[in-house]
Amino acid sequence: MGKEFLKIKDPxxxxxxxxxxxxxxxxxxxxxxxAYKRVLAEDIYASINLPPFRRAAMDGYALxxxxxxxxxxxxxxxxxxxxxxxxxxxxxxEVITGTCMEVSTGAPIPExxxxxxxxxxxxxxxxxxxxFEGVALNANITNEGSDxxxxxxxxxxxxxxxxxxxxxxxxxxxxxxxxxxxxxxAVISTGxxxxxxxxxxxxxxxxxxxxxxISNAVKSCGCIPIHSDIVKDDYDSxxxxxxxxxxxxxxxxxxxxxxxxxxxxxxxxxxxxEVLIHGIAxxxxxxxxxxxxxDDGEEKIIFGLPGYPVSALMIFRVFxxxxxxKIASLPDxxxxxxxxxxxxxxxxxxxxxxxxxxxxxIKNNEAHPxxxxxxxxxxxxxxxxxxxIPKNVxxxxxxxxxxxxxxxxxx
Amino acid sequence: MGKEFLKIKDPxxxxxxxxxxxxxxxxxxxxxxxAYKRVLAEDIYASINLPPFRRAAMDGYALxxxxxxxxxxxxxxxxxxxxxxxxxxxxxxEVITGTCMEVSTGAPIPExxxxxxxxxxxxxxxxxxxxFEGVALNANITNEGSDxxxxxxxxxxxxxxxxxxxxxxxxxxxxxxxxxxxxxxAVISTGxxxxxxxxxxxxxxxxxxxxxxISNAVKSCGCIPIHSDIVKDDYDSxxxxxxxxxxxxxxxxxxxxxxxxxxxxxxxxxxxxEVLIHGIAxxxxxxxxxxxxxDDGEEKIIFGLPGYPVSALMIFRVFxxxxxxKIASLPDxxxxxxxxxxxxxxxxxxxxxxxxxxxxxIKNNEAHPxxxxxxxxxxxxxxxxxxxIPKNVxxxxxxxxxxxxxxxxxx
Numbered sequence: 001m002g003k004e005f006l007k008i009k010d011p012x013x014x015x016x017x018x019x020x021x022x023x024x025x026x027x028x029x030x031x032x033x034x035a036y037k038r039v040l041a042e043d044i045y046a047s048i049n050l051p052p053f054r055r056a057a058m059d060g061y062a063l064x065x066x067x068x069x070x071x072x073x074x075x076x077x078x079x080x081x082x083x084x085x086x087x088x089x090x091x092x093x094e095v096i097t098g099t100c101m102e103v104s105t106g107a108p109i110p111e112x113x114x115x116x117x118x119x120x121x122x123x124x125x126x127x128x129x130x131x132f133e134g135v136a137l138n139a140n141i142t143n144e145g146s147d148x149x150x151x152x153x154x155x156x157x158x159x160x161x162x163x164x165x166x167x168x169x170x171x172x173x174x175x176x177x178x179x180x181x182x183x184x185x186a187v188i189s190t191g192x193x194x195x196x197x198x199x200x201x202x203x204x205x206x207x208x209x210x211x212x213x214i215s216n217a218v219k220s221c222g223c224i225p226i227h228s229d230i231v232k233d234d235y236d237s238x239x240x241x242x243x244x245x246x247x248x249x250x251x252x253x254x255x256x257x258x259x260x261x262x263x264x265x266x267x268x269x270x271x272x273x274e275v276l277i278h279g280i281a282x283x284x285x286x287x288x289x290x291x292x293x294x295d296d297g298e299e300k301i302i303f304g305l306p307g308y309p310v311s312a313l314m315i316f317r318v319f320x321x322x323x324x325x326k327i328a329s330l331p332d333x334x335x336x337x338x339x340x341x342x343x344x345x346x347x348x349x350x351x352x353x354x355x356x357x358x359x360x361x362i363k364n365n366e367a368h369p370x371x372x373x374x375x376x377x378x379x380x381x382x383x384x385x386x387x388x389i390p391k392n393v394x395x396x397x398x399x400x401x402x403x404x405x406x407x408x409x410x411x
Numbered sequence: 412m413g414k415e416f417l418k419i420k421d422p423x424x425x426x427x428x429x430x431x432x433x434x435x436x437x438x439x440x441x442x443x444x445x446a447y448k449r450v451l452a453e454d455i456y457a458s459i460n461l462p463p464f465r466r467a468a469m470d471g472y473a474l475x476x477x478x479x480x481x482x483x484x485x486x487x488x489x490x491x492x493x494x495x496x497x498x499x500x501x502x503x504x505e506v507i508t509g510t511c512m513e514v515s516t517g518a519p520i521p522e523x524x525x526x527x528x529x530x531x532x533x534x535x536x537x538x539x540x541x542x543f544e545g546v547a548l549n550a551n552i553t554n555e556g557s558d559x560x561x562x563x564x565x566x567x568x569x570x571x572x573x574x575x576x577x578x579x580x581x582x583x584x585x586x587x588x589x590x591x592x593x594x595x596x597a598v599i600s601t602g603x604x605x606x607x608x609x610x611x612x613x614x615x616x617x618x619x620x621x622x623x624x625i626s627n628a629v630k631s632c633g634c635i636p637i638h639s640d641i642v643k644d645d646y647d648s649x650x651x652x653x654x655x656x657x658x659x660x661x662x663x664x665x666x667x668x669x670x671x672x673x674x675x676x677x678x679x680x681x682x683x684x685e686v687l688i689h690g691i692a693x694x695x696x697x698x699x700x701x702x703x704x705x706d707d708g709e710e711k712i713i714f715g716l717p718g719y720p721v722s723a724l725m726i727f728r729v730f731x732x733x734x735x736x737k738i739a740s741l742p743d744x745x746x747x748x749x750x751x752x753x754x755x756x757x758x759x760x761x762x763x764x765x766x767x768x769x770x771x772x773i774k775n776n777e778a779h780p781x782x783x784x785x786x787x788x789x790x791x792x793x794x795x796x797x798x799x800i801p802k803n804v805x806x807x808x809x810x811x812x813x814x815x816x817x818x819x820x821x822x
Contacts, residue, residue, distance in 0.1 A: 032608065033638070036627040050788055052612055057784065087644070088603030090615050106604050106718070108615045147787045154792050162819050163631065164791040167624035167720050171617075171788040173608045192499030193517050197443065197584045201463055204501050204519040206582075213578035216447040220574065227444070233498070307517070309578050373468065376558045377461055377582040380575040381565050408573050410821055 008279035008286070010391075011318075011355050017276055018290065018323050022299045024249070025329060026181035032169055035161045037222070038179035039329040044155040047172050049145035055087075056103040058140040061122055061129055062113035063100035068134040076123070076130040085110060100129055109141055116140035160331050180329040183223045186245035187215045190231045190238060190255040190264075191307060209309045209377070210254035217316050218252070220408050222328030239268045242302065246295040249327070252320070255307030265289055265304040273302075280319070281391065283351040284311035284374040288319070308374035314357045314386065317407055325409070337406040339385050342367040348396045350389040359383040360404055367402050383407060419690035419697070421802075422729075422766050428687055429701065429734050433710045435660070436740060437592035443580055446572045448633070449590035450740040455566040458583050460556035466498075467514040469551040472533055472540055473524035474511035479545045487534070487541040496521060511540055520552055527551035571742050591740040594634045597656035598626045601642045601649060601666040601675075602718060620720045620788070621665035628727050629663070631819050633739030650679045653713065657706040660738070663731070666718030676700055676715040684713075691730070692802065694762040695722035695785040699730070719785035725768045725797065728818055736820070748817040750796050753778040759807045761800040770794040771815055778813050794818060 009017070027041040056062065063079055071077040084102035085091040091110035095101050100117075101110045109116070114137055121133035148154060154168055161169070161179070169177055189211040197207055208230055215225035226248055231241040233256045245251050256264045266289060269275045273293030280288050289304030303320055305312040345366040350356045360367040362384040369387075372379040385404040389396060396402065420428070438452040467473065474490055482488040495513035496502040502521035506512050511528075512521045520527070525548055532544035559565060565579055572580070572590070580588055600622040608618055619641055626636035637659055642652040644667045656662050667676045677700060680686045684704030691699050700715030714731055716723040756777040761767045771778040773795040780798075783790040796815040800807065807813065 032623065036630060048612060051786070052617060053614055057786065086603065088605070088615055106602070106617075142784070142786060147783070148789050154789070163624045163628035164724055164794060164818050166627050167620045167724065168788055168792045170608065170620045170623040171720075173612065173618040175608050191517070192497060194499070197581065197586050201459060201584065203464055204499055206463060206517075207584040209578045209581045212443065212581040213574050216577050217574040219447060309582075313575055313578065372558070373553070375462070375468065375553060377579055378559050378565070381579045383575060407575050 006275060006278040008281050009277050011280055011282050014277055014280045014288075014290075014319060015322075018319055019326075021290075021301050021323065022292075023327050024298065025327070027178050028181045029176045029178055031176050032166065032174055035169070035177050035179060036163070036166060038161050038182075039222075039331065040155055040157055040159045040161060040177065041180045041329075042178040043153060043157050044169065044172075044174075044177070046148045046150050046152045046154050047174075049150050050147040050171055051142055051144060054109045054144045055142050056105055056107050056109060056116050056140065057142045058116055058118045059104050060102075060116045060118040060140060061100040061131070062095055062103045062109050062116050063131070063135075064095060064097050064113060065115035065135050065137045065139065067097055068115070068117060068131050071131045071134045073132050076132045078125070078128050078130055081124070081127055081129045100131070102129075114138065114141070158329065158331050183249040183324065183327050184226055185218045185223045185250045185252060185324065186226045186228055186248035187211050187218065188228045188231050188241055188245065188251065188253040190233045190253055192233050194230050194255070196230060210305070210307070210312045213309060213313050213380075214252055214254060214305070214316055217313065217321070217408065218324065220410050221321055221324035222330050223250075223324050233264060235264050235267055238264045239272070242268060242272065242293070246293070246300060248300070250301050250303070250324070252303045252305060252316070254305040254312045256304070265302075269293065269302060269304075273299075280315075281354045282315075282318075283354045283356045284308065285315035285357075286354070288315050306374075309377065310359065310374040310379055313380070313407070314359075317386075318357060321409060337409050339404045339406050341401055341403050343399050344369065344387075344396055344402050345398070347398045348389075350394055350396065352394060353391060355391045356389040357386050358389060359386050360402075362404065367404050417686060417689040419692050420688050422691055422693050425688055425691045425699075425701070425730060426733075429730055430737075432701075432712050432734060433703075434738050435709065436738070438589050439592045440587045440589055442587050443577065443585055446580070446588050446590060447574070447577060449572050449593075450633075450742065451566055451568050451570045451572060451588065452591045452740075453589040454564060454568050455580065455583075455585075455588070457559045457561050457563045457565050458585075460561050461558040461582055462553055462555060465520045465555045466553050467516055467518050467520060467527050467551065468553045469527055469529045470515050471513075471527045471529045471551060472511040472542070473506055473514045473520050473527050474542070474546075475506060475508050475524060476526035476546050476548045476550065478508055479526070479528060479542050482542045482545045484543050487543045489536070489539050489541055492535070492538055492540045511542070513540075525549065525552070569740065569742050594660040594735065594738050595637055595658075596629045596634045596661045596663060596735070597637045597639055597659035598622050598629065599639045599642050599652055599656065599662065599664040601644045601664055603644050605641050605666070607641060621716070621718070621723045624720060624724050624791075625663055625665065625716070625727055628724065628732070628819065629735065631821050632732055632735035633741050634661075634735050644675060646675050646678055649675045650683070653679060653683065653704070657704070657711060660711070661735070662711065662713045663716060663727070664713065665716040665723045667715070676713075680704065680713060680715075684710075691726075692765045693726075693729075694765045694767045695719065696726035696768075697765070699726050717785075720788060721770065721785040721790055724791070724818070725770075728797075729768060732820060748820050750815045750817050752812055752814050754810050755780065755798075755807055755813050756809070758809045759800075761805055761807065763805060764802060766802045767800040768797050769800060770797050771813075773815065778815050
């Protein structure tokens with residue numbers, strides 16, 4: 001494919017292109033212990049009745065309700081106590097008219113009984129029990145299958161397995177469950193100046209930042225980061241690294257997207273596949289690249305982030321987070337997690353003709369713009385969130401209300 | 412200690428007692444790769460200048476700014492190009508008056524140069540470069556230490572290590588970091604009727620639910636669950652299980668808190684330590700127990716949840732989640748994560764004299780109360796969140812606005 005002219009995209013158009021990128025979902029079985037925060041890939045039907053047997057909903061006496069019709073505070077009914085059954089036991093007899101059996105909450109109801117009178121309305125008298133209240137048929141009894149009958153739909157495909165939903169799966173004794181496979185995302189930091197943390201910091205070098213920030217941001221999207229080596233910013237190194245990680249579901253690079261670095265990613269993608277976006281009208285992060293390459297007939301998506309840490313993370317947050325959460329099948333997607341609506345602490349002049357994402361610190365119930373360039377690490381240290389300044393807004397006056405969004409959605 | 416009469420507590424009083432429970436924080440070092448979503452236990456100071464050297468903020472030419480004072484679109488200045496330096500390289504010469512050196516973003520600024528003119532305002536002409544714009548001293552140069560100087564405070568103790576903060580730690584090449592140890596929480600399901608998932612479901616038995624729901628809810632609070640065996644609901648079993656898990660930071664049991672089950676937890680706690688709360692005026696979950704036991708001079712907290720799954724999870728959510736997040740040192744605690752304010756779909760009559768937590772399903776932009784008892788698993792399947800009905804409110808009329816809160820805060 002030849003290198004074509006690609007017009008810089010408005011963010012809305014970029015988001016539309018990203019939303020239409022190909023998705024390839026896979027399914028795997030995991031033990032219930034490992035299913036937390038995964039997404040159901042199957043409908044779950046009750047394999048048993050719930051509850052599985054007729055049980056007492058209260059502590060008290062199981063009896064025949066008709067025996068209690070005339071019972072009252074003043075004139076209790078006397079029934080013969082034929083024994084007791086607690087939760088987990090099997091009743092040791094049958095309740096017939098004139099008799100009762102002590103039951104604790106969760107115990108099976110003995111044969112013959114059709115109601116439970118609460119312990120508060122009874123009194124033990126030797127072998128007998130006084131009943132001070134009349135009860136209706138089925139009072140304080142939970143019938144077998146009354147919660148759900150065998151075969152009923154318990155949870156639908158697509159449900160996020162939170163701690164409450166895992167309770168539903170455990171109620172039917174499930175040992176493993178089909179969930180969507182977490183997409184594997186290769187994270188590649190490019191740059192001749194970038195070194196690993198165990199290396200000594202020679203003149204002109206800087207420690208790797210983006211593979212740490214992006215790998216962890218990938219986790220918060222329900223995906224699995226594959227932390228790659230650091231790659232030199234030349235055509236051959238980048239190309240062979242991309243080919244090495246082609247078995248990942250997504251590849252995210254950072255650095256090497258601007259003109260001065262030789263535009264290597266663009267060149268590699270033009271050769272191996274197709275560039276869909278080169279440049280988005282936002283600040284920071286304008287020189288973002290999005291492309292597709294083919295691997296064994298399957299299309300793989302490549303996101304090329306700018307090299308500056310703030311730009312890389314902000315583009316990830318705004319453009320890639322929604323997409324990764326979608327391919328991870330996460331439901332009820334919160335596109336923006338709003339932290340607060342606050343007054344801005346000072347007048348701010350925005351980038352002309354570009355939508356701007358501005359990091360802010362929340363202090364004294366105000367949003368304080370962080371006025372540092374995208375290469376500044378301390379802006380990440382200070383930031384509590386970001387605000388969005390539309391393309392057509394050039395000045396935000398001091399005291400204007402702004403919505404502050406979280407840098408991370410979290411799972 | 413003798414068994415004393417304990418008055419049922421109002422939820423506000425219970426929350427106050429819980430907030431004052433003893434906390435014992437520990438610290439450990441973890442590799443940066445494993446630091447995500449942990450909490451800093453130390454202040455982090457810059458161990459190097461950031462950036463570590465004077466570098467180009469733009470692609471362009473490094474030069475002496477005074478040489479460009481007269482440069483303009485019409486009358487460019489001509490400088491001799493003495494070479495180039497890209498990011499990660501060491502400049503191969505010194506810039507003197509009348510000369511310039513090509514630099515890419517992130518490259519070290521050569522000796523002698525005091526500004527960078529952007530590539531857009533230049534034109535190569537053989538060995539020379541035409542400069543079409545005057546630049547001021549330090550233009551497009553990021554000075555060594557301009558982001559932060561060695562010794563400056565980067566991040567404070569107590570910061571949650573999100574993906575942006577991990578970028579800050581990686582910028583100084585940190586290989587490991589001191590974080591608060593995640594509290595270990597033993598989760599014990601008690602009940603003679605409860606069986607494990609691989610066991611066959613005999614008459615009168617039910618599958619274990621609470622240890623799954625509570626263990627995973629514990630994870631969402633930044634703590635590590637220790638999934639225990641299922642324990643029989645008798646004094647000896649419960650006592651020996653609690654003694655077995657005394658090395659955990661917290662013990663959470665479920666079941667065995669109501670009168671009919673023999674009140675075993677209460678009896679064990681009275682013997683091993685102290686019962687602080689027995690009964691909270693809420694629905695569901697009234698028979699909740701909170702106590703302390705001593706282990707090697709250290710006080711260990713025991714939460715006794717009711718046995719019904721909905722009651723257990725709701726009490727965990729409302730009373731235990733804030734405490735676990737606090738002992739896990741999680742900052743900026745969101746006590747309640749509000750999902751939405753919605754109209755209630757029908758008239759609802761609440762429990763008299765008790766605060767009620769009512770599960771709701773969100774459908775058609777309305778909150779639909781789930782009208783099932785706390786033993787019903789399907790209420791967990793259907794629930795999207797819960798609403799809180801104050802003690803003094805008995806009736807909520809159809810169409811009233813209610814705040815719906817999430818069952819899980821998430822990390």
